Amino acid sequence: MNPESPAPRYSAPRADGPLVVFDFDHTLYDGDSGTHLFKWLIKRDWWRVLLALLITPVFGTMIAFLPTRRRGISAFVWVGTIGLHRRRDLDDLIDRYVVANEATLRAKLLPVALQVFHQHREAGDCVIVATGAPPELARAILAFVAHEDVPVIGTLVGPRFGAIGAVRHCHYEMKVTMIREAGYIQPIQRAYSDSSADLPLLKAAIAPVVVNPKAERVEMFRKVLPAGTPILNWGCVDRAGEPVAS
Template identity: 70%
Template sequence: MSVKGKQYPKAQAGAPLVVFDFDHTLYDGDSGSHLFAWLIRRSWWRRLLVLPMLPLFGPLVAFLPTRRVGVSAFVWAGTVGLHRSKALDVLIDRYVATHADAIRRRLLPIGIEVLHRHREAGDRVVVATGAPPELARAILAFVAHEDVPVVGTQVGPRLGGLGATRHCHNAMKMTMLREAGFRDDVAVAYSDSSADLPLLQAARKPVVVNPKAGRVAMFRRVLPPGTPILNWGCRKRGGDAVTA
């Protein structure tokens, strides 16, 4: 397989399964928030619509039990008038194409290089993200020239717009990976988030990257001794710095 002139061996059945989170792992920031902020800003009436929602739904995004409700509210505000997920995919592709330079600056070169190395080794690589899958897929294909499978949050019709129907998050991330055909034991998993503990704990080799500084002690406590806790270039995050 060739991607922008780079040759990768075809991953064989039974090859090690390697799972990457996307936000704060391969991408510096929350890609879904950046997308939906753009969707909301594209018309003045959407900006007005979201103002009274901020005090109620904004805090919900910060907490695991209520995150899906908070995320769905802002997805809805950015997509009122759309009735099919395919219509959102078209907007996602437009967003990535028109923001390619800014997105490219947010990709973490060390993370992309680690992904390259796994593909060069013939590993089965998949990205599992809480963002819509088309967003991570478009960023990796259009900006990073990587054509890896992506499993992500599913959206569907809701009250005249779109909302999250299945949030690829926490234990549901493992469920959705298996449903997508990735049923083998996870050889290596990379993530920044405590919400991905089910994934990290399922992996033979978990690797924590770019965690919040306040979460480092928790990761050391609940993951096997010697688990790497690294920083791949997120300046406001914790972990041991990796420069190359």
């Protein structure tokens, strides 16, 4: 399925349809959609750029390490959203960002991923997206290919220190918790993700699939996931995995 062409509309999932969970970044989308958004938010004003440069020696370093990554990212989110006071304010800016960057965002949707996504929906599976990005962002990008009706579970944001920040991050074990709290209590039949941060989700799935992993993480995935777990590349040229043709 080509991201330049609208996808067909789908019937509701079957009542007994298996639960299938897709991560978004580096799974359906080539890159980190949240980082791309917050770079755009920072670049709106010269003083935000300057402030981001000033905090980079400390908070940029924190992003490189998993235990401190969320704190580092939160600092740059704060810089990009100073002056916003409601989640709706951020949603409005997300809509502006998506409209202004439509061609670039469309090009980052991975055709192989969209084919797999389409096949699950055609089969009547219960398909959801669970992402560390704001859910409004993933919904808006998926709307380019007529998948905006797919439920998206993502990081919840709200007012923090004169800006907008994460109040509940859809990350690691919390991602599975938030999926269950959203009412999806059936077994997870299949989960697709690139990230070691999604190990709880992949381990919870009956049939996990690793897509577009970092090369240095492949051996870890082979050790901790069931034997024979597919490790695929859906088109991220800087990532590992067995290539899958469109």
